[in-house]
């Protein structure tokens with residue numbers, strides 16, 4: 001009888017006992033290829049010697065020092081490394097323990113910035129439908145996934161949700177990609193004007209939408225227009241790169257591919273690569289200076305902010321990425337992975353779309369390729385696919401509700417950056433067998 005409160009009360013889970021490169025191994029010795037890095041976490045696989053050693057060394061030296069009293073070398077050095085590579089004017093790093101905490105901090109910082117900046121009336125947030133920003137109440141409120149929000153709706157702050165930039169499902173036949181992107185972005189300006197041009201504090205978006213849409217990047221020009229609109233109305237742009245950041249898309253910061261920089265940026269997952277729980281919120285000099293020259297402190301905080309062991313792990317992850325040119329590798333292996341996915345699945349009668357960047361790919365399943373109509377949710381294909389792939393020894397991340405929180409099915413793939421060419425074949429073969437077992441053709 002287990003005393004652990006699991007995610008699902010009625011599924012018996014195998015016990016994971018060890019990790020070996022891209023594989024997790026259970027107590028029976030079964031090996032699972034981690035094709036989604038859990039949820040886009042394990043970018044270096046499960047047995048990176050350097051990161052493990054860095055953690056041990058740090059615990060030997062110093063396990064914990066509260067940030068109300070001390071700073072530490074690992075936190076200082078990790079912040080320097082992040083800022084050296086960060087886009088635009090990002091200049092300060094606020095370390096937390098995960099993605100939801102990074103988003104909560106971003107929301108509160110946006111609010112405090114406007115107060116310090118003499119615009120206390122700015123209190124409204126705008127985000128997008130079909131986004132996921134975390135499960136704490138603030139992050140859940142900005143998230144736009146109807147199913148995840150439903151039962152907690154009475155507890156959530158009021159946030160506007162505009163359309164995502166989701167070309168496959170939402171571009172009309174008579175629109176070019178560019179026209180579609182501009183139309184989708186225009187919704188932001190329309191909503192800002194509806195709420196009042198000086199009422200909105202921030203707009204939040206994932207540059208490549210992960211869990212809820214299945215690796216959907218925006219079309220060219222969309223984020224350029226979003227940036228212009230935010231600048232025009234003094235609205236802060238918060239980019240949530242918790243899933244798509246830290247090299248996953250072939251850029252250390254995902255927004256580099258879109259040619260824009262945010263005012264606040266959230267990262268987590270790949271930053272600690274699963275070796276330690278760590279996230280961070282980065283902000284610009286302008287925002288930091290407004291706080292520093294005003295109240296002098298950000299009215300926020302958690303006990304484990306800037307945890308030295310987590311920071312030491314993050315520092316080792318970035319060193320490893322740098323020394324082995326892993327972000328460039330993501331682009332190269334990612335291109336091979338894309339080809340393999342298209343070769344294997346593009347002609348499948350129920351594959352509607354294959355999209356993504358780097359080593360971050362989504363396959364969307366449809367009942368009808370012509371009309372792009374999703375399957376009846378009663379089929380429960382996403383859940384069945386997860387089980388079938390797991391039986392094959394493949395961890396992947398299928399989700400239902402791609403279109404509106406209820407309809408639509410996709411599978412998200414986010415394999416470790418160290419995946420080899422041979423393993424690409426293993427992953428696509430296992431995935432093909434799982435899809436064949438679940439979705440009748």
Ligand code: PLP
Nearest residue numbers: 098099100132133134240242243
């Ligand atoms: N933001 C995005 C884009 C995410 O994908 C996630 C988690 O999947 C989060 C925030 C929340 O991160 P965490 O689960 O570490 O709290």
